[in-house]
Amino acid sequence: MSSGTLFDKVWDLHRVSQLSGESTQLFIGLHLIHEVTSPQAFSALHERDLKVRCPNRTVATVDHIVPTTNQNRPFLDPLAEEMLTTLERNCSKHNIPLHGIGSGKQGIVHVIAPELGLTQPGMTIACGDSHTSTHGAFGTIAFGIGTSQVRDVLASQTLAMSKLKVRRIWIDGYLNHGVYAKDLILHVIRMLGVKAGVGYAYEFAGPAIQRLSMEERMTICNMSIEGGARCGYINPDDITFKYLNSCPYAPKGDAWDRALEWWEKLPSEKDAVFDDEVIFDANEIAPTLTWGITPGQGISIDERLPNPNTLAPSDRQITLDAYSYMDLKAGMHMKGLPIDVCFIGSCTNGRLSDLKAAAEIVKGNHVAKGIKAFVVPGSEKVAKSAKAIGIDKVFQEAGFEWREPGCSMCLAMNPDRLNGNQISASSSNRNFKGRQGSASGRTLLMSPAMVAAAAIKGEITDVRTILNPHANH
Amino acid sequence: MKKINLFPEGSISKVIGKAIVLKGDDIDTDRIIPARFLKCIDFESLGSQVFADDRKELNGNHVFDKKIHEEASILSVNSNFGCGSSREHAPQALMRWGIRAIIGESFAEIFYSNCLAIGIPCVTTTKQQVEDIQGIITKNSKEFWELDLRNKKLLGSKNSWNVEIEKSTQEMLLNGNWDATSELMSNDLEIQKITSSLPYINNFSN
Numbered sequence: 001m002s003s004g005t006l007f008d009k010v011w012d013l014h015r016v017s018q019l020s021g022e023s024t025q026l027f028i029g030l031h032l033i034h035e036v037t038s039p040q041a042f043s044a045l046h047e048r049d050l051k052v053r054c055p056n057r058t059v060a061t062v063d064h065i066v067p068t069t070n071q072n073r074p075f076l077d078p079l080a081e082e083m084l085t086t087l088e089r090n091c092s093k094h095n096i097p098l099h100g101i102g103s104g105k106q107g108i109v110h111v112i113a114p115e116l117g118l119t120q121p122g123m124t125i126a127c128g129d130s131h132t133s134t135h136g137a138f139g140t141i142a143f144g145i146g147t148s149q150v151r152d153v154l155a156s157q158t159l160a161m162s163k164l165k166v167r168r169i170w171i172d173g174y175l176n177h178g179v180y181a182k183d184l185i186l187h188v189i190r191m192l193g194v195k196a197g198v199g200y201a202y203e204f205a206g207p208a209i210q211r212l213s214m215e216e217r218m219t220i221c222n223m224s225i226e227g228g229a230r231c232g233y234i235n236p237d238d239i240t241f242k243y244l245n246s247c248p249y250a251p252k253g254d255a256w257d258r259a260l261e262w263w264e265k266l267p268s269e270k271d272a273v274f275d276d277e278v279i280f281d282a283n284e285i286a287p288t289l290t291w292g293i294t295p296g297q298g299i300s301i302d303e304r305l306p307n308p309n310t311l312a313p314s315d316r317q318i319t320l321d322a323y324s325y326m327d328l329k330a331g332m333h334m335k336g337l338p339i340d341v342c343f344i345g346s347c348t349n350g351r352l353s354d355l356k357a358a359a360e361i362v363k364g365n366h367v368a369k370g371i372k373a374f375v376v377p378g379s380e381k382v383a384k385s386a387k388a389i390g391i392d393k394v395f396q397e398a399g400f401e402w403r404e405p406g407c408s409m410c411l412a413m414n415p416d417r418l419n420g421n422q423i424s425a426s427s428s429n430r431n432f433k434g435r436q437g438s439a440s441g442r443t444l445l446m447s448p449a450m451v452a453a454a455a456i457k458g459e460i461t462d463v464r465t466i467l468n469p470h471a472n473h
Numbered sequence: 474m475k476k477i478n479l480f481p482e483g484s485i486s487k488v489i490g491k492a493i494v495l496k497g498d499d500i501d502t503d504r505i506i507p508a509r510f511l512k513c514i515d516f517e518s519l520g521s522q523v524f525a526d527d528r529k530e531l532n533g534n535h536v537f538d539k540k541i542h543e544e545a546s547i548l549s550v551n552s553n554f555g556c557g558s559s560r561e562h563a564p565q566a567l568m569r570w571g572i573r574a575i576i577g578e579s580f581a582e583i584f585y586s587n588c589l590a591i592g593i594p595c596v597t598t599t600k601q602q603v604e605d606i607q608g609i610i611t612k613n614s615k616e617f618w619e620l621d622l623r624n625k626k627l628l629g630s631k632n633s634w635n636v637e638i639e640k641s642t643q644e645m646l647l648n649g650n651w652d653a654t655s656e657l658m659s660n661d662l663e664i665q666k667i668t669s670s671l672p673y674i675n676n677f678s679n
């Protein structure tokens with residue numbers, strides 16, 4: 001059993017009681033809600049005539065269903081409009097702050113809470129969305145919950161939960177030029193598999209992790225869930241504190257000094273005990289992308305697609321399924337594969353640094369003929385900051401569409417979706433069958449820079465050949 | 474559409490019914506209920522939409538479309554079932570179709586707790602046993618099965634298997650407090666204590 005880890009410390013601080021069975025009643029420091037997974041929870045509350053226990057520890061935004069072209073109300077899609085109205089009504093009834101469209105604070109829930117400084121080290125955070133793991137980048141225990149649990153948190157600000165084990169994922173070395181946080185996490189998931197994290201919290205640590213910016217750390221923790229781990233975290237350090245210092249909802253003045261003192265005590269102790277530990281070397285990672293129908297079906301740009309017979313027996317069937325669905329074959333290179341759509345955005349890679357990295361590739365180039373390429377900033381703040389430095393223009397001049405913030409084609413609950421069996425290069429996090437809105441649509445996950453490279457070449461391209469055209473790849 | 478049994482309520486110690494097999498590892502919640510069906514403010518219509526895209530692709534030949542499985546209430550799956558999105562719409566859709574218990578090699582965590590929260594036990598057993606069980610179900614879809622949660626057994630007409638269930642899950646189902654809201658709310662004093670002890674709630678002044 002783990003001890004002395006950040007996970008243990010934060011868990012103990014939030015333990016309310018031992019419930020029947022072996023589960024713990026855990027206090028939730030911040031509850032984030034959005035339009036898709038909250039309406040039924042509010043209905044359940046109303047049916048039982050219950051109140052929201054801590055409206056001031058609850059924050060709402062709208063992200064999944066918002067259109068990214070015309071955001072005028074009412075939305076053209078009546079169902080989307082109904083979902084937003086319902087959220088607005090529930091928030092106003094229960095005095096829950098809602099960062100709506102045009103507020104300057106709206107965006108994907110996992111983008112706005114960190115940038116507003118709502119997400120702080122040492123908290124427990126829950127949200128009816130599996131990518132809540134993102135917030136672990138600040139040294140929080142943050143995890144996704146279902147709608148019945150949303151109801152429980154609304155009613156009691158607590159949850160029934162069994163304690164997770166802790167696996168430390170230690171990353172040595174340096175990321176090479178052209179290799180990004182996204183490549184790192186796709187590599188880890190590929191190596192450990194999509195089930196390895198079940199029952200675990202992932203602690204990401206080591207020199208390569210410590211060098212990452214907060215936005216890169218969010219990309220890593222975001223995809224813990226794709227590795228099967230309900231939560232992932234990184235110990236807070238000076239990079240964390242510096243980021244928070246400029247955030248509107250972070251503590252100010254004397255409270256900041258006291259906060260800092262408390263935050264500094266949170267990281268895992270030197271002699272902490274982990275339930276498991278694995279080590280990777282960042283230097284060995286090349287640009288990585290998925291080729292299949294689970295996030296674990298990844299490959300580096302230099303490799304050929306695996307021969308199913310050389311894989312573990314348990315991986316064979318899903319590999320064959322993936323080849324047939326994706327229309328790919330063993331032995332092929334992903335490099336050179338023609339694509340149809342390019343999507344830059346999502347809670348994994350829709351932040352300013354992601355857009356900057358992609359813009360660097362795009363600048364002075366043009367989207368290849370026949371390719372639909374678009375950028376969806378993760379939040380209104382990201383959009384504003386990007387515009388302030390002219391990135392929107394860089395993309396538009398290159399033939400990308402520049403959209404309004406939201407989840408967009410990450411899950412295609414709005415009009416942005418693939419058609420037929422189109423294949424997309426996407427900076428999002430899931431490549432499941434049908435994920436991007438067409439039952440036969442195909443998704444290749446990769447870094448925003450790789451998506452940008454694919455857009456201008458019209459095919460899967462090693463981004464390093466654009467960043468550094470004279471090197472030999 | 475077939476008749477839906479009453480939804481789970483109170484203490485759950487047994488699930489008895491016909492069974493259905495859905496083969497495949499890593500079946501994610503986007504497949505169980507595609508995102509476009511999440512555009513709703515209640516769960517009511519989800520039952521007929523479960524596995525919508527897979528069913529459409531198979532043109533009536535999906536197991537969930539076959540008349541012989543119409544009354545099935547026990548679902549047998551393989552490994553990492555329910556991975557991906559945290560949408561409770563997935564277990565809700567299965568429940569509203571008629572599923573009351575799931576047996577598999579392993580389950581994704583959020584899916585597992587979402588099932589528990591609506592009174593659907595997810596029990597596990599070894600890969601080999603899952604395959605044996607699936608073989609028997611496939612041969613005779615009319616057979617009745619009994620999942621005995623107290624004794625952690627799955628009983629068929631001729632065989633019985635040991636199954637695993639997390640102890641806390643087992644107790645919550647047996648006690649009928651899998652719907653956690655009231656128990657959680659009853660500890661109000663302790664909740665208040667924690668609230669006043671957490672630095673970030675008290676302007677870091679304690």
Ligand code: SF4
Pocket residue numbers: 063064108109110129131346347348406407410411428429
């Ligand atoms: S961007 Fe995608 S993964 Fe992130 S919250 Fe939105 S739908 Fe979920």
